[in-house]
Amino acid sequence: MxxxxxxxxxxxxxxxxxxxxxxxxxxxxxQPVLYLxxxxxxxxxxxxxxxxxxxxxxNVFVPGLLVQLGMFGAAGVGFSLIAELRAGVIERLRVTPxxxxxxxxxxxxxxxxxxxxxxxxxxxxxxxxxxSIHPLGVxxxxxxxxxxxxxxxxxxxxxxxATKSEDSYAPIVFTSTLPILLLSGVLxxxxxxxxxxxxxxxxxPLLYAVDAARHVFLGNIGDPAVAKGVxxxxxxxxVAVVIGARQFGRAVA
Amino acid sequence: MDGxxxxxxxxxRGLRRAFRxxxxxxxxxxGVDLRVVRGEIFGFLGPNGAGKTTTLRMLATLLPPxxxxxxxxxxxxxxxxxxxxxxxxYVGQAGGSDREISARTELxxxxxxxxxxxxxxxxxxxxxxxxxxxxxxxxxxxGTYSGGQKRRLDIGLGLVxxxxxxxxxxxxxxxxxxxxxxxxxxxxxxxDRGTTxxxxxxxxxxxxxxxxxxxxxxxxxxxxxxxxxxxxRAIAGDVVTLSVAGEQRAAFELMQGQAFxxxxxxxxxxxxxxxxxxxxxxxAILRLLDGANLQLKTVELHRxxxxxxxxxxxxxxxxxxxx
Numbered sequence: 061m062x063x064x065x066x067x068x069x070x071x072x073x074x075x076x077x078x079x080x081x082x083x084x085x086x087x088x089x090x091q092p093v094l095y096l097x098x099x100x101x102x103x104x105x106x107x108x109x110x111x112x113x114x115x116x117x118x119n120v121f122v123p124g125l126l127v128q129l130g131m132f133g134a135a136g137v138g139f140s141l142i143a144e145l146r147a148g149v150i151e152r153l154r155v156t157p158x159x160x161x162x163x164x165x166x167x168x169x170x171x172x173x174x175x176x177x178x179x180x181x182x183x184x185x186x187x188x189x190x191x192s193i194h195p196l197g198v199x200x201x202x203x204x205x206x207x208x209x210x211x212x213x214x215x216x217x218x219x220x221x222a223t224k225s226e227d228s229y230a231p232i233v234f235t236s237t238l239p240i241l242l243l244s245g246v247l248x249x250x251x252x253x254x255x256x257x258x259x260x261x262x263x264x265p266l267l268y269a270v271d272a273a274r275h276v277f278l279g280n281i282g283d284p285a286v287a288k289g290v291x292x293x294x295x296x297x298x299v300a301v302v303i304g305a306r307q308f309g310r311a312v313a
Numbered sequence: 314m315d316g317x318x319x320x321x322x323x324x325x326r327g328l329r330r331a332f333r334x335x336x337x338x339x340x341x342x343x344g345v346d347l348r349v350v351r352g353e354i355f356g357f358l359g360p361n362g363a364g365k366t367t368t369l370r371m372l373a374t375l376l377p378p379x380x381x382x383x384x385x386x387x388x389x390x391x392x393x394x395x396x397x398x399x400x401x402x403y404v405g406q407a408g409g410s411d412r413e414i415s416a417r418t419e420l421x422x423x424x425x426x427x428x429x430x431x432x433x434x435x436x437x438x439x440x441x442x443x444x445x446x447x448x449x450x451x452x453x454x455x456g457t458y459s460g461g462q463k464r465r466l467d468i469g470l471g472l473v474x475x476x477x478x479x480x481x482x483x484x485x486x487x488x489x490x491x492x493x494x495x496x497x498x499x500x501x502x503x504x505d506r507g508t509t510x511x512x513x514x515x516x517x518x519x520x521x522x523x524x525x526x527x528x529x530x531x532x533x534x535x536x537x538x539x540x541x542x543x544x545x546r547a548i549a550g551d552v553v554t555l556s557v558a559g560e561q562r563a564a565f566e567l568m569q570g571q572a573f574x575x576x577x578x579x580x581x582x583x584x585x586x587x588x589x590x591x592x593x594x595x596x597a598i599l600r601l602l603d604g605a606n607l608q609l610k611t612v613e614l615h616r617x618x619x620x621x622x623x624x625x626x627x628x629x630x631x632x633x634x635x636x
Contacts, residue, residue, distance in 0.1 A: 066426070073422055076414070077413050146407065147408065147409070147410070148405040149410070151409060152405065152408075152409030155398060155401070157395055
């Protein structure tokens with residue numbers, strides 16, 4: 061099928077660029093590791109607070125860090141796209157018969173790959189701190205974080221194509237990711253939040269992702285919250301890919 | 314093919330494109346009728362913002378027209394954009410190659426996008442590298458290339474699938490004279506291989522030296538079309554450019570009424586006189602100025618160039634509008 065072939069070609073192109081700059085993988089992991097070392101210890105006494113989820117500070121905090129990695133790791137991908145717009149690369153690709161879906165999906169797959177790789181590194185680094193996880197759980201969590209990466213990257217690309225400039229792209233992306241992150245229970249679980257905050261957070265898809273990831277780390281892979289989180293993200297990712305692909309197909313005037 | 318009507322590769326009727334800009338509707342292209350035939354080098358000439366690039370991008374399927382119809386490479390622009398994409402090449406102003414990738418990788422990737430096998434794409438990339446003399450740079454990152462090397466690669470990317478029609482948007486803007494001559498040579502050799510080339514430029518000498526036919530566009534409309542020779546011939550006779558001490562206005566008014574002056578203009582502090590025969594007009598001009606006590610500072614007689622055509626058609630000089 062043409063879409064698959066084109067997607068593979070585009071993935072190959074951006075994977076090639078990625079593999080020549082592996083330093084980004086480590087820079088991407090650096091921030092969550094700093095959180096792990098400099099922030100997670102603060103949670104240890106809090107883990108005894110009423111309303112704090114069970115499982116210990118690290119099993120509560122690392123899933124949140126992974127979700128954060130998934131979103132922040134992909135939120136910046138639009139910068140490279142804007143540079144390519146300026147260099148005429150996107151225009152050149154749009155004149156070829158290549159599938160518009162592949163133009164988006166091939167790139168987003170590369171971003172997914174990078175985020176899953178970083179997540180795996182973060183999980184391995186967290187193990188000595190007292191994180192415990194089942195091997196099957198790792199697979200489920202990586203799939204979940206991969207979906208967050210796909211969702212965020214697709215939206216980031218759509219925003220980059222619509223704004224065409226770093227000056228508009230950066231504030232849009234960074235001011236919108238912050239509330240999403242704060243309302244997802246990444247830093248502290250939303251279960252200790254006041255009711256009104258929990259009500260607002262209920263419309264945040266990332267909350268369900270964090271929830272699902274925490275259940276996986278507690279060993280409850282069969283919990284309905286896990287399936288719920290995966291399904292919500294899969295559906296949203298699909299929608300985001302369609303929107304992003306349409307943006308690639310539309311005129312970039 | 315002799316005697317037969319040449320086959321059109323591009324045919325547009327009333328092509329237009331409007332943009333919204335701050336609640337205002339702006340017509341960047343306001344009804345363009347074009348006919349480009351197989352095998353010719355067609356030049357689209359005009360100042361920045363005249364609608365050249367917008368027209369080009371519409372014809373290359375990058376921008377949907379707001380109105381009008383077009384057939385490109387035998388296909389309808391509105392209904393068959395993907396068939397058009399298979400048959401055309403397009404080299405934008407910015408180029409289109411990525412700084413982080415080598416020429417070879419870019420050319421091979423481009424070939425794959427047109428459906429070539431990995432092996433065929435490799436062969437084609439090598440052919441183009443040889444043809445464009447990029448061998449020495451082929452495996453380095455594009456970011457290290459000279460302006461001329463990069464432009465040759467960008468053109469190569471547009472040629473990978475051997476298109477029947479190639480669009481070049483200001484192919485030599487920003488190049489040094491030597492690289493510019495190289496690009497001209499490439500365009501001529503494409504022409505020799507039978508490729509139709511549609512290029513935009515704001516260099517008149519480029520259009521003059523390279524193009525079989527030229528259309529001049531200004532404010533979104535075509536104001537003149539023909540071979541460079543035809544266009545120049547349409548400006549009858551010669552052009553005398555002179556300046557006098559003090560106000561040019563006086564010299565202009567004096568000359569305007571003379572029977573041998575077909576048209577007169579003041580432009581950039583010079584008086585331009587369009588006359589039938591410059592060598593006959595010149596002594597008369599000198600006598601008249603002397604008689605009116607106007608002191609001649611400079612005088613020049615030349616055959617009309619495309620710049621004169623442009624000035625005549627648009628009332629402005631292309632040299633001052635093209636930044």
